Amino acid sequence: MATAQVKNDPWLMELLQKKASPLLKSVLDQPETYQYQLIYTEIKRDAHQKPHFMNHYLNVDRNRYFNPASTVKMPVAFAALEKLNRLGKKITVQTSMLTDSAFSGQTTVTSDTTAESGLPSMEHYIKKIFLVSDNDAYNRLYEFMGQKTLNEALWKKGYKDIRITRRFVPMTTEENRHTNPIRFLNNGQVIYAQPPAYSSLRFRFPPTKILVGKGHWDKNDNLINEPMDFTTHNNLPLEDGQQILRSILFPESVPSPQRFHLTADNYRMLYTFMSELPYESLFPAYDTTEFFDSYTKFFFFRAGRQKIPDYIRVFNKAGWSYGFLTDYCYVVDFKNKVEFMLSATLYVNKDGILNDNKYEYEETGYPFFREVGDIIYDHELNQKKAVIPDLEPWKFHYH
Template sequence: MKPSSLSLIIFLLGAAISAASAQQKDSAWLEKLLRAQASPLLQNVLNKPDTFQYQIIYTSIDRDKHNRPHFKHYYYNVDRNRYFNPASTVKLPAALAALEKLNSLKATGIDKYTSMLTDSAYSSQTTVLADSTSENGLPSVAHYINKVFLVSDNDAYNRLYEFVGQQQLNESLWQKGYKQVRITRRFTPMTEEENRHTNPIRFVQDGKLLYAQPAAHSNAVFDFSKKVQVGKAHWDWDDKLINEPMDFTTHNNLPLDDLRQILQSVLFPESVPAQQRFNLTPQDYAFLYEHMPKLPFESAYPRYDTTEFFDSYTKFFMYKAGKSKVPEYMRIYNKPGWSYGFLTDAAYIADLKNKVEFMLSAVIYVNSDGVLNDGKYEYEEIGYPFFKEIGDIVYKYELGRKRKYKPDLSRFKPGNL
């Protein structure tokens, strides 16, 4: 099928500016801060950038007398052209795009709480007509987004991907300036063509059909010209060992600085150009501010086993390594991802007690045997401690950093949303 003209135009524009965005970003100051307090484990990681392929971004935030935030970004070993598998971090833009699409369909009478029933019309597609984890027993965009932030639920993401559609999801991000972002697949075994096909969906209320979305096929044009291979061997879908690197050429791609900026655009929409903002309502922002920092034990629907889904299950910075309790006064708005040995997190951290706020984003690759899909990654030994220690170092610095104006963080306080 002939590619859409919009996809082609956006692709060509992206190719034209690719050279301008290819440079690596580094800040000697951030490296100095981390190394001055790094444990032997962290020093070892920092000394081996090729092995661990880490990237780190620290964003300091200073408020003016009107409480308007001003941002300064510090980069360490950040290169947007060094591929890492973004894993579940793509669920953040998918959730935002779903809310944005709902707002374009207001005339139909649907919103994020309307029951959303997913049918199937192509190979490997599955249906969802009920959800026992929701309060009313039915699925909805709001409930899917809730599960995405609580425990990074894969099926919830798949349903958001199917609602938005591959083409609209990518083109909407490209139009916002995220030219290198590529979201091509669900998190379930499917071919490239199967991922281009998305399901028919019905929105119903009290048994009445409000809106029917037909099955769709994506004509989005992706640049797969750069071959991306990781590791030395991998296990395929049939549990067969392939003694070749794993090919990520057509997989999802989300550069760390883009992930950081998408997060910033949600929490501080006024800080980015209007073109880069998502079309969200005040109610959407309040919904996101409530659910992004929510911990599994705080959820009644779904209800989680907190021995498995502990406080820091999706909070890598400062807490994940010890599976410890997150204090009530610490609010962490983030989206992490973990897959194939890559760990990623982008977070805005607000200490409501000490009036401290900052952003941290990082990725690390921990796969010493070079084999992907074997389930043998050094997440516990190296990955999670890496995030915890970076978070601890920056938080300690932030506690001691002098500010002309203390931030008013009341907008992020539970009950004030």
């Protein structure tokens, strides 16, 4: 694997340090402990409203592993839409999608009580992925893609370091290589049947093992006093996640081989679900005490569970697992005419034991994201813009 230079922008560190609380200062001063990486993207519009992007980096290193957790659901959702479009017009995102089983560990889905129609569909799965980071919805799109097709599609776009090897349910390596047969139905008639698939893909795993922590609980609830091995787990470097999000929000801004081949309706659907809040959804209807406004929006808002002001929308995908917290977002403030992108990952696991559900998410993780978000947002509010961005295209109807 090529050794990549760690990317650091002294200006960004200075900006954060200048405004940082003692908590944020202590995190920033311990990059080895907290393993944070941060990308702040300024967006400047030219006279034709064309956006130009300037990335500022802090501790960004594509060879430093972090567990991407649910953030891998984002490229999987995009790739699944692209594949659906390749299958042809008779199948749409609303077409009923039934999942069968053909190998050990596989489960079936023939109904969905949270959908208005009572039937599963790609649209409904994507909605659940972005609104509340639903694991089963991700598993079903992983199965629709097939492990080989999924990874090859992302590698072809230039994301050579991405590795998506598994569902989010306990399965062996072999079981994750096998994906389910799937049927698409229209009025009860099968219009397309996808046979089960097997992935013979050879992944390029790093030459040295990826070991995290000093101990971990295994699936049988035994404490193993050695690090947890992440060598074959999912991998999504921060820069790649940020670029993938940008390629969906601003397709014209990335080289054409990196774009996903989506329709105008696909984009509208994605933008809506990426920015919709759980209380705005009728199907599924979410319990907002559990799925509060900022349940999956880490920057600014998570700690304290406060409401997100109605003039701000966050288009994002977050993930949390094993003490790692990650969020990729694009923030739009309609009132103050502000837009920017922010991506970060952080590791909070004081005792070094994984799988014990003792991580400092509430004490350190979410406050870190909120404070970094606040400092960057405040910086943006005080920037004089040569061209005021037209943010009207980012207004959507939620129901």
